[in-house]
Amino acid sequence: DAxxxxxxxxxxAEGRAANLxxxxxxxxxxxxxxxxxxxxxxxxQYIIHGxxxxxxxxxxxxxxxxxxxxxxxxxxxxxxxxxxxxxxxVRVINNDMRFGAGTRxxxxx
Amino acid sequence: DSGVTQTxxxxxxxxxxxxxxxxxxxxxxxxxxxxQQSLDQxxxxxxxxxxxxxxxxxxxxxxxxxxxxxxxxxxxxLSSLELGDSAxxxxxxxxxxxSLLQPYGYTFGSGTRxxxx
Numbered sequence: 001d002a003x004x005x006x007x008x009x010x011x012x013a014e015g016r017a018a019n020l021x022x023x024x025x026x027x028x029x030x031x032x033x034x035x036x037x038x039x040x041x042x043x044x045q046y047i048i049h050g051x052x053x054x055x056x057x058x059x060x061x062x063x064x065x066x067x068x069x070x071x072x073x074x075x076x077x078x079x080x081x082x083x084x085x086x087x088x089x090v091r092v093i094n095n096d097m098r099f100g101a102g103t104r105x106x107x108x109x
Numbered sequence: 110d111s112g113v114t115q116t117x118x119x120x121x122x123x124x125x126x127x128x129x130x131x132x133x134x135x136x137x138x139x140x141x142x143x144x145q146q147s148l149d150q151x152x153x154x155x156x157x158x159x160x161x162x163x164x165x166x167x168x169x170x171x172x173x174x175x176x177x178x179x180x181x182x183x184x185x186x187l188s189s190l191e192l193g194d195s196a197x198x199x200x201x202x203x204x205x206x207x208s209l210l211q212p213y214g215y216t217f218g219s220g221t222r223x224x225x226x
Contacts (some may be wrong), residue, residue: 042218
């Protein structure tokens with residue numbers, strides 16, 4: 001599976017959009033982009049995934065560039081409860097989910 | 110509640126001992142995955158089972174073993190415990206096989222916190 005690069009930490013003001021970038025320049029055509037988050041020491045929580053098209057669900061939006069070499073997870077109105085470590089993972093379906101260091105997002109009042 | 114049940118939630122044991130962690134996957138999920146998360150490390154993939162068979166191995170020590178039973182619950186056995194084995198152990202489950210139309214992700218349990226003293 002392709003390697004991903006994320007900034008180690010980011011801050012966001014409460015109520016503003018949080019935009020979390022992920023670089024996956026070596027992604028191949030059959031690899032999906034997944035986002036998970038881990039709040040404190042809880043189990044990681046699935047957020048969203050995509051292949052080529054932008055995706056949106058009740059939690060977030062995923063924007064994938066046309067060349068698929070990078071993506072951005074958008075939390076439209078961040079709350080204090082969104083403070084967590086966010087993981088971007090690229091994987092071929094049926095391969096194992098391998099987590100990197102992720103981005104520690106801190107939402108501030 | 111994610112639907113993945115892990116027991117016990119907390120476990121304290123002495124060095125050299127053996128423990129068993131249990132995981133019940135979400136209803137309908139055939140695959141179980143085990144992860145270890147230490148304080149100074151991220152989530153490390155240990156091992157995967159699908160419908161009772163081992164499918165993939167990650168950074169799992171020889172002192173550790175796992176199995177998945179016919180009812181699909183899984184157990185992770187940790188033996189000859191060392192202080193460095195203190196960590197959170199997570200179990201996740203998923204529906205397999207995935208397809209291009211349904212590239213399933215994982216559902217994680219709330220973990221077992223193991224403390225070796």
